[in-house]
Amino acid sequence: MQSKKSYILFILPGFTIYTVFMIIPLFFAVYYSFFSWAGIGPKVFIGLGNFKKIFFDSQIAPVFKNAIKNNFVYMAIALFVFIPVQILLAYLIHKKIRGYSFFKLVIFLPFVISSTIVGFFSLLVFDPNIGFLNTFLESLHLTSLTSSWFGDPKKAFYLLTGVIGWQGIGVGMVIILANMKGIPEEVVEASIIDGANEWVRFWRIILPFLKPALINVIILSSIYALTQFDLPYIIGGPTGGLDGAMDFINLFFYRYTFGDSYYGQTAIGFGASISVVAFSIILFIAILQNTLLKKILHRD
Amino acid sequence: MRIKKKQGPLGWAATILLALYCLIAIFLIGNLILSSFKTKMDLVYNTFGFPKSFTLGNYYKVLITDDFIRYFYNSIVITSLSIISLLAVSSMAAYGIARYKFKGKSIVEMYFLLGLMFPIQIAILPIFIILRNMHLLNTYSGMILLYTANLAFPVFIFSQFFRDLPKALHESALMDGAGEFRIFSQIMMPLSRPVIFTVALISFVQIWNDFYLPLVFLTKRSIRTVTLGIYHYLSNFLAYWNYVFAAASIALVPIIIIFFIFSDQIIAGLVTGSLKE
Numbered sequence: 001m002q003s004k005k006s007y008i009l010f011i012l013p014g015f016t017i018y019t020v021f022m023i024i025p026l027f028f029a030v031y032y033s034f035f036s037w038a039g040i041g042p043k044v045f046i047g048l049g050n051f052k053k054i055f056f057d058s059q060i061a062p063v064f065k066n067a068i069k070n071n072f073v074y075m076a077i078a079l080f081v082f083i084p085v086q087i088l089l090a091y092l093i094h095k096k097i098r099g100y101s102f103f104k105l106v107i108f109l110p111f112v113i114s115s116t117i118v119g120f121f122s123l124l125v126f127d128p129n130i131g132f133l134n135t136f137l138e139s140l141h142l143t144s145l146t147s148s149w150f151g152d153p154k155k156a157f158y159l160l161t162g163v164i165g166w167q168g169i170g171v172g173m174v175i176i177l178a179n180m181k182g183i184p185e186e187v188v189e190a191s192i193i194d195g196a197n198e199w200v201r202f203w204r205i206i207l208p209f210l211k212p213a214l215i216n217v218i219i220l221s222s223i224y225a226l227t228q229f230d231l232p233y234i235i236g237g238p239t240g241g242l243d244g245a246m247d248f249i250n251l252f253f254y255r256y257t258f259g260d261s262y263y264g265q266t267a268i269g270f271g272a273s274i275s276v277v278a279f280s281i282i283l284f285i286a287i288l289q290n291t292l293l294k295k296i297l298h299r300d
Numbered sequence: 301m302r303i304k305k306k307q308g309p310l311g312w313a314a315t316i317l318l319a320l321y322c323l324i325a326i327f328l329i330g331n332l333i334l335s336s337f338k339t340k341m342d343l344v345y346n347t348f349g350f351p352k353s354f355t356l357g358n359y360y361k362v363l364i365t366d367d368f369i370r371y372f373y374n375s376i377v378i379t380s381l382s383i384i385s386l387l388a389v390s391s392m393a394a395y396g397i398a399r400y401k402f403k404g405k406s407i408v409e410m411y412f413l414l415g416l417m418f419p420i421q422i423a424i425l426p427i428f429i430i431l432r433n434m435h436l437l438n439t440y441s442g443m444i445l446l447y448t449a450n451l452a453f454p455v456f457i458f459s460q461f462f463r464d465l466p467k468a469l470h471e472s473a474l475m476d477g478a479g480e481f482r483i484f485s486q487i488m489m490p491l492s493r494p495v496i497f498t499v500a501l502i503s504f505v506q507i508w509n510d511f512y513l514p515l516v517f518l519t520k521r522s523i524r525t526v527t528l529g530i531y532h533y534l535s536n537f538l539a540y541w542n543y544v545f546a547a548a549s550i551a552l553v554p555i556i557i558i559f560f561i562f563s564d565q566i567i568a569g570l571v572t573g574s575l576k577e
Contacts, residue, residue, distance in 0.1 A: 006480040010396030021449035025423035106322040114509035116530040178571040
């Protein structure tokens with residue numbers, strides 16, 4: 001009967017390493033957030049002092065608000081622009097338009113390219129002096145359209161959003177596509193016999209069938225939006241670009257924790273409080289979406 | 301609808317638009333690789349064409365003078381050992397969860413799934429302190445531990461697979477007197493080869509390309525990964541741009557080759573991992 005208990009031995013290594021490096025740190029972050037601590041030396045308990053600083057300090061609060069605003073604007077773009085585009089792309093590929101298998105592959109391709117290389121591509125294309133885009137526009141005598149691109153705070157955020165979208169759009173697309181393939185052939189054929197045109201068929205049959213998959217894509221995209229780091233950091237730099245146009249909560253966190261103020265006064269404790277705020281926002285959004293979307297799913 | 305329909309004008313418009321969109325990626329990657337063989341002069345005056353004089357000078361400078369051969373080695377060691385350790389630990393955990401009945405099983409399952417919701421970045425600071433106290437900053441072992449701990453996704457994929465295996469397989473092996481670990485290593489593992497392969501591919505893409513963990517935990521020059529090496533060039537982009545082409549090609553070509561051979565498995569694996577219902 002020894003074998004009855006052997007599941008423990010199978011699970012234990014994974015359980016331990018996962019608990020120590022993924023779960024316990026979450027609690028430690030909460031603990032550190034109540035202290036003023038440079039990472040070495042004495043910890044001083046300051047209660048909610050760090051959180052007050054994030055929300056009310058005249059220097060820090062505006063930076064925080066700008067960063068979190070960018071996260072939410074990006075999330076809105078992901079949900080209301082990228083996901084519809086992903087559905088459309090998946091539908092075109094599902095319909096097997098000419099070249100569909102090639103399109104699927106190449107649209108997905110940027111996802112396997114490292115962010116540093118995608119960042120390099122962005123610099124190559126958008127650099128104001130040697131960038132492809134300005135060179136191209138000049139060669140067409142469209143000098144008036146040239147721009148400093150990422151150097152222009154008004155454009156930088158949307159360009160960055162586009163670059164992030166270019167890298168990641170294939171993931172949602174293939175998830176939605178896989179679910180479209182699960183739509184029973186009879187249902188589609190019945191609607192054709194009933195004389196439903198393509199437009200009606202898409203809205204009445206295909207889209208409702210995709211609801212569970214879309215819920216997952218919405219939640220995954222939102223978490224991804226709220227944890228943006230790589231491309232903003234690589235393209236905009238640790239300070240989040242001119243006027244903080246490309247600043248995000250994770251960059252804000254990184255700057256205070258590992259950045260210049262690395263050996264500063266309150267770096268670790270303060271950084272921990274930022275990550276607690278970020279974590280709470282993600283948790284809140286995830287739970288909110290889960291309940292709201294599940295309600296919509298079960299209503300009809 | 302098995303009949304092959306003729307494509308209407310709207311369909312052709314979509315085909316053309318998507319073809320143009322796909323040109324962006326093809327152009328950027330093609331240009332990257334071609335440019336890596338150009339001299340700096342050639343790059344300036346002949347930005348888009350084929351190299352006028354084919355040179356390996358950029359690769360020599362990047363690999364030998366700037367030590368990318370070292371970074372490449374670091375990337376290979378970290379990626380391969382992490383994948384092996386991740387596969388071992390996550391397949392065992394998934395097997396334990398999926399094949400046995402015990403009290404609190406669903407709680408354990410949920411517990412592992414939590415990691416799918418929360419990216420490792422959220423807990424990075426306490427992880428940093430734990431690794432520092434263990435003297436594992438700037439080490440291979442530290443990185444391998446972290447990539448192994450990030451096991452929610454592989455555990456999820458493996459447990460789906462093990463759950464669907466027939467119970468009789470396990471029982472008949474037990475009758476034959478095989479021990480639990482022998483059943484696991486000699487029957488279950490060979491059977492799960494396709495899943496192992498899928499998990500290995502996806503982990504390869506993620507770990508090879510990872511930027512955040514190396515940025516935080518690998519601050520010493522000698523232990524940099526390729527992605528980190530490229531990043532340090534980028535911080536002085538205009539001075540080094542001819543070298544970045546070579547450095548980026550070194551990082552990109554292995555991934556592109558693997559992607560084009562195994563794209564079906566990579567995509568199918570990602571899709572499986574996203575369906576939690």
